[in-house]
Amino acid sequence: xxxxxxxxxxxxxxxxxxxxxxxxxxxxxxxxxxxxxxxxxxxxxxxxxxxxxxxxxxxxxxxxxxxxxxxxxxxxxxxxxxxxxxxxxxxxxxxxxxxxxxxxxxxxxxxxxxxxx
Amino acid sequence: xxxxxxxxxxxxxxxxxxxxxxxxxxxxxxxxxxxxxxxxxxxxxxxxxxxxxxxxxxxxxxxxxxxxxxxxxxxxxxxxxxxxxxxxxxxxxxxxxxxxxxxxxxxxxxxxxxxxxxxxxxxxxxxxxxxxxxxxxxxxxxxxxxxxxxxxxxxxxxxxxxxxxxxxxxxxxxxxxxxxxxxxxxxxxxxxxxxxxxxxxxxxxxxxxxxxxxxxxxxxxxxxxxxxxxxxxxxxxxxxxxxxxxxxxxxxxxxxxxxxxxxxxxxxxxxxxxxxxxxxxxxxxxxxxxxxxxxxxxxxxxxxxxxxxxxxxxxxxxxxxxxxxxxxxxxxxxxxxxxxxxxxxxxxxxxxxxxxxxxxxxxxxxxxxxxxxxxxxxxxxxxxxxxxxxxxxxxxxxxxxxxxxxxxxxxxxxxxxxxxxxxxxxxxxxxxxxxxxxxxxxxxxxxxxxxxxxxxxxxxxxxxxxxxxxxxxxxxxxxxxxxxxxxxxxxxxxxxxxxxxxxxxxxxxxxxxxxxxxxxxxxxxxxxxxxxxxxxxxxxxxxxxxxxxxxxxxxxxxxxxxxxxxxxxxxxxxxxxxxxxxxxxx
Numbered sequence: 061x062x063x064x065x066x067x068x069x070x071x072x073x074x075x076x077x078x079x080x081x082x083x084x085x086x087x088x089x090x091x092x093x094x095x096x097x098x099x100x101x102x103x104x105x106x107x108x109x110x111x112x113x114x115x116x117x118x119x120x121x122x123x124x125x126x127x128x129x130x131x132x133x134x135x136x137x138x139x140x141x142x143x144x145x146x147x148x149x150x151x152x153x154x155x156x157x158x159x160x161x162x163x164x165x166x167x168x169x170x171x172x173x174x175x176x177x
Numbered sequence: 178x179x180x181x182x183x184x185x186x187x188x189x190x191x192x193x194x195x196x197x198x199x200x201x202x203x204x205x206x207x208x209x210x211x212x213x214x215x216x217x218x219x220x221x222x223x224x225x226x227x228x229x230x231x232x233x234x235x236x237x238x239x240x241x242x243x244x245x246x247x248x249x250x251x252x253x254x255x256x257x258x259x260x261x262x263x264x265x266x267x268x269x270x271x272x273x274x275x276x277x278x279x280x281x282x283x284x285x286x287x288x289x290x291x292x293x294x295x296x297x298x299x300x301x302x303x304x305x306x307x308x309x310x311x312x313x314x315x316x317x318x319x320x321x322x323x324x325x326x327x328x329x330x331x332x333x334x335x336x337x338x339x340x341x342x343x344x345x346x347x348x349x350x351x352x353x354x355x356x357x358x359x360x361x362x363x364x365x366x367x368x369x370x371x372x373x374x375x376x377x378x379x380x381x382x383x384x385x386x387x388x389x390x391x392x393x394x395x396x397x398x399x400x401x402x403x404x405x406x407x408x409x410x411x412x413x414x415x416x417x418x419x420x421x422x423x424x425x426x427x428x429x430x431x432x433x434x435x436x437x438x439x440x441x442x443x444x445x446x447x448x449x450x451x452x453x454x455x456x457x458x459x460x461x462x463x464x465x466x467x468x469x470x471x472x473x474x475x476x477x478x479x480x481x482x483x484x485x486x487x488x489x490x491x492x493x494x495x496x497x498x499x500x501x502x503x504x505x506x507x508x509x510x511x512x513x514x515x516x517x518x519x520x521x522x523x524x525x526x527x528x529x530x531x532x533x534x535x536x537x538x539x540x541x542x543x544x545x546x547x548x549x550x551x552x553x554x555x556x557x558x559x560x561x562x563x564x565x566x567x568x569x570x571x572x573x574x575x576x577x578x579x580x581x582x583x584x585x586x587x588x589x590x591x592x593x594x595x596x597x598x599x600x601x602x603x604x605x606x607x608x609x610x611x612x613x614x615x616x617x618x619x620x621x622x623x624x625x626x627x628x629x630x631x632x633x634x635x636x637x638x639x640x641x642x643x644x645x646x647x648x649x650x651x652x653x654x655x656x657x658x659x660x661x662x663x664x665x666x667x668x669x670x671x672x673x674x675x676x677x678x679x680x681x682x683x684x685x686x687x688x689x690x691x692x693x694x695x696x697x698x699x700x701x702x703x704x705x706x707x708x709x710x711x712x713x714x715x716x717x718x719x720x721x722x723x724x725x726x727x728x729x730x731x732x733x734x735x736x737x738x739x740x741x742x743x744x745x746x747x748x749x750x751x752x753x754x755x756x757x758x759x760x761x762x763x
Contacts, residue, residue, distance in 0.1 A: 078593035165592035
């Protein structure tokens with residue numbers, strides 16, 4: 061089975077680097093990185109990743125803007141990450157169409173695999 | 178002619194006009210003409226001397242007002258017009274030619290009375306009057322020999338100005354001047370009527386007699402001119418007599434008005450003094466309005482400190498630029514400024530009344546002024562409290578953002594780094610060690626950021642070691658060279674120390690961000706129970722304390738301690754921030 065291709069969206073370069081290393085260690089292929097809503101949409105259209113690891117708080121909007129712009133069809137699996145607590149976002153996490161949520165400090169290949177399973 | 182006329186000047190004018198009037202009476206009695214002389218020999222000089230006497234009095238009393246001189250001019254022109262009775266052709270023609278001049282002068286008197294500027298419409302109508310009397314009527318005397326036109330039975334004088342006998346053309350000019358005169362008189366009557374209605378009652382009461390006499394005069398004139406136009410000679414003469422009576426009454430009406438205004442002023446002030454004793458809260462304005470007869474009067478209260486006028490509701494008002502038609506009279510009590518009356522400018526002529534009212538209202542206004550100052554203070558406190566709340570919300574949001582963007586991200590990064598090191602520990606111990614080193618570095622940076630943040634909330638060095646070490650550490654951390662002088666060694670109340678610290682911190686942050694300065698000095702002194710802070714730099718200046726949240730927030734913080742913040746920042750000459758905080762509270 062070919063490795064699943066992941067797009068990492070986060071505005072902190074250090075976090076992106078760390079996430080790339082962690083995911084690659086677990087056998088994911090990192091297709092690319094983006095740092096804001098506009099960059100994320102552009103990269104999704106261009107790279108067609110299987111999974112998007114999407115930080116909720118972005119400089120020009122948030123993850124829900126990205127999900128809204130993508131629409132329901134032909135969408136990669138979106139996994140939300142945040143350094144805030146899941147409870148800070150209320151029920152939107154469940155209703156927005158994302159596959160799941162991972163606290164940023166707990167990010168690892170295993171955590172991602174668990175959400176996607 | 179604005180200074181007070183000397184006695185010699187007044188006596189000279191009086192003697193000259195008396196002489197002229199005597200000559201006219203003599204000419205009247207000596208006249209060979211067959212016409213009634215009683216009016217000419219009695220009412221004529223009576224009018225002349227009335228205007229002379231009242232005019233001299235008014236000129237001496239108020240030399241800056243035109244009324245006195247106008248009355249004297251009316252007296253003289255009136256006497257000159259009496260020359261028309263002379264047997265001599267030249268004197269008679271001159272008298273007849275100049276006779277309506279007094280009428281235009283009287284119209285001007287009514288327009289400027291009691292002391293008004295001449296509005297543009299009135300100026301045009303008066304100009305028409307003078308042009309008609311002196312210009313349009315002249316051809317009549319040049320072209321008509323028998324200028325009495327049948328109104329004198331025998332021994333009639335002939336025009337001394339005659340150039341060529343053209344009775345038809347002369348008649349046309351006479352007609353034109355009658356119509357022009359009618360327009361001028363009618364127009365001015367309308368203007369006066371319109372103005373009368375807008376006057377405060379006290380003014381109307383004082384000028385009423387003059388206005389009534391003026392109305393009789395003008396009514397008589399309009400009747401006279403109009404009836405002449407339709408050639409009803411007898412009725413016209415009767416109407417002219419009415420005008421004459423109005424004219425004769427005018428100076429005496431002036432005297433009556435003067436007496437009235439003194440009497441009513443005294444009564445109004447007496448009533449005010451009596452009423453103010455039993456005035457309910459806030460009733461002073463109504464009583465003052467009543468006493469002045471000016472329903473538009475407004476009261477302003479002096480507030481000291483900080484100096485400045487406020488309304489009774491405590492709202493600040495500027496009295497430097499009152500609108501046209503309004504006038505300010507200051508109110509004092511026991512030599513202390515209490516406030517001001519803002520009233521109709523027409524009351525300027527009633528200076529005595531306004532001053533007496535202001536004096537009587539002083540004590541009552543002093544009580545209200547305390548109220549007004551208190552209200553203004555409450556307003557200010559409410560505003561500053563609301564701003565403090567806003568500042569504190571803003572601060573909390575700032576701290577949350579700082580924590581999220583700073584320490585929290587560092588810790589997240591640290592967690593990820595540790596995860597990574599854990600993953601690699603077995604496969605690649607060397608890389609795991611690198612990751613652990615990086616993690617320690619992250620941790621150190623995170624700690625430093627937390628310390629910085631904590632200092633922004635409340636600096637531990639200030640609590641632990643006091644103002645001087647805290648300010649010294651601020652000065653040392655600043656990239657600009659900062660000289661620190663005069664910081665007191667003893668501890669001040671904690672809120673005062675904190676306020677001083679944040680004034681210096683904010684000022685130095687601004688120096689670093691905007692001033693482009695090489696040097697800054699920080700000075701803290703204790704003076705009369707106050708802490709005085711001054712931060713001065715040699716940078717570009719031009720700082721606007723209203724523009725940023727930083728200085729504004731500081732000002733509110735200081736206001737909560739009854740302190741104040743001043744920023745002086747002329748462009749190109751550096752910036753000086755001064756704070757003054759009372760130390761009494763603890």
